[in-house]
Amino acid sequence: MNTADILKTLRPSRIMYPILIGLGVAGFLLFRGFDAAAFASINWTWHAGIWSILAVMMMLIRDLAYMYRIRVLTDCQINWRRSFDVIMLWEFASAITPTIVGGSAVAIFIIHKEIGNLGKSTAIVMVSALLDELFYVIMVPILYFYVGSEQILSIAKSGSIEEMTFGYGLFYVFVFGYFFILSYSIIILYALFYNPRVIKWNFMP
Known part of the structure; x- marks a missing residue:
């Protein structure tokens, strides 16, 4: 697939469909589950404002780190302005x-369009994924x-959790998920x- 075909696939008219579907589903779920009494009971103090600002700041710091x-x-082949776009x-x-x-x-x-090297672009994305996974593997x-x-799996004994995990329990799902990410x-x-x-020969015939 050449650049023209890719740009045609990613044209705004096609991108709008998943956005509208996502907004529609989110709006429906929010409307169906909205509890006016619970919302009115929230005490909007200056503490809530500070934590809200900190939450936004953490998102900004995360994007700056990215x-x-x-x-x-x-x-440094991509400047700060182009890094923001990417x-x-x-x-x-x-x-x-x-x-x-x-x-x-x-x-x-996107990265290939910036640096002009498909192999390096693929490696950069894979390294980024590896760094994200390593954070999970180390911190968990x-x-x-x-x-x-007891603190991490505090809801492990919930009946709904048992149903969601097909009776295996949250601990076993937690362990399986961790070792899956570790293997990945x-x-x-x-x-x-x-x-x-070796990876190319086995997974990309």
Whole structure:
């Protein structure tokens, strides 16, 4: 698929459909589950305002960190202005695409348009994914042993949780999810830094 075909696929008219569907579903769920009494009982003090501002600041810091990371991974081939565009488009693509895709394919295309190297663009996106997964892989055991399983899995005995996990319980789902992410991270690490050809031969015939 050439650039013209990709741009045609990503044209605004097609992007608007998932946005409208998402807004419609979100609006319907919000309207159906809205509890006026519960909303009125919220005490909007200056504490709530401060925490709201801090939440927005954390989002800004996160995006700035993403921009800095993309500049480092591209050896500063992308300036701050273009880094902002790349990250915003990446975030937007992640929001409107299925979770399994996560906007990675779009991110590869966007970075490729900036640096002109498809292989390097793919590696940059994979390294970004690896760094995100490594944060989870490292922090989860620390929190688990520091805070304790009772705090992390405090809703494990809920009846609805048992139904959602098909009777296996939240702990086993938690362990399975952790080792799945760990395995995924090891595969990416191996593919990026040790033997990318083996991964290519096995997964990209």
